[in-house]
Amino acid sequence: MFMLRESLLLLIAVAIVSGCVPPQIPREALQLSQASQAVRKLQSRRFETKEEQKLLGAGAAVLQEMGFTIDGREAELGLIAGSKKQSAYNVGEIAASAAVAIVTTALQIPQSMPFSREQWVRASVVTRSGEEGTNIVVRVTLQRVVWDTEDKAAKSELLKDPETYQVFFDKLSKAVSLEAHE
Numbered sequence: 001m002f003m004l005r006e007s008l009l010l011l012i013a014v015a016i017v018s019g020c021v022p023p024q025i026p027r028e029a030l031q032l033s034q035a036s037q038a039v040r041k042l043q044s045r046r047f048e049t050k051e052e053q054k055l056l057g058a059g060a061a062v063l064q065e066m067g068f069t070i071d072g073r074e075a076e077l078g079l080i081a082g083s084k085k086q087s088a089y090n091v092g093e094i095a096a097s098a099a100v101a102i103v104t105t106a107l108q109i110p111q112s113m114p115f116s117r118e119q120w121v122r123a124s125v126v127t128r129s130g131e132e133g134t135n136i137v138v139r140v141t142l143q144r145v146v147w148d149t150e151d152k153a154a155k156s157e158l159l160k161d162p163e164t165y166q167v168f169f170d171k172l173s174k175a176v177s178l179e180a181h182e
Helices: 002-020 034-043 052-065 091-106 162-176
Strands: 044-047 069-074 079-087 116-129 136-148 153-158
Touching: 034 044, 034 136, 034 162, 044 162, 052 069, 052 079, 052 116, 052 136, 052 162, 136 162
Parallel strands: none
Antiparallel strands: 044 136, 069 079, 079 116, 116 136, 136 153
């Protein structure tokens, strides 16, 4: 009787859990969106060379030239990571914060409004072999985290400024004396 009861509870539990299993993921859900493809195109260039280590070394030098400190390098994986700290002061935010402070003080309910203070920009450079091993694809990604005057992360975002990526790839092309292809 005790075995029958346990078996029945197990059967009910399996039925409940199997009812919670989602159906197979549709193929379309795994495809990159047009926006994602555009960002990836912005971040990637192909170089007609087999010298991956030369590209990695030049990538590290370009990051340093752009003010980044190299935080890590894993040559076997084709990865370089760097970061830099910058001011994130925004005159508009500071003015709005001051206005809030003045108005709320006048109303005798003093409040403060934090504003952006500094940002950390992180960069990663990744290399991989292209088609049939005849070229190397270099991808650089740039993200930033903005900290406010209350030491809270106010914003975290992927940088999508085409000019910044173009500057990186122009300097990389010049450093390795190779043309970068989209």
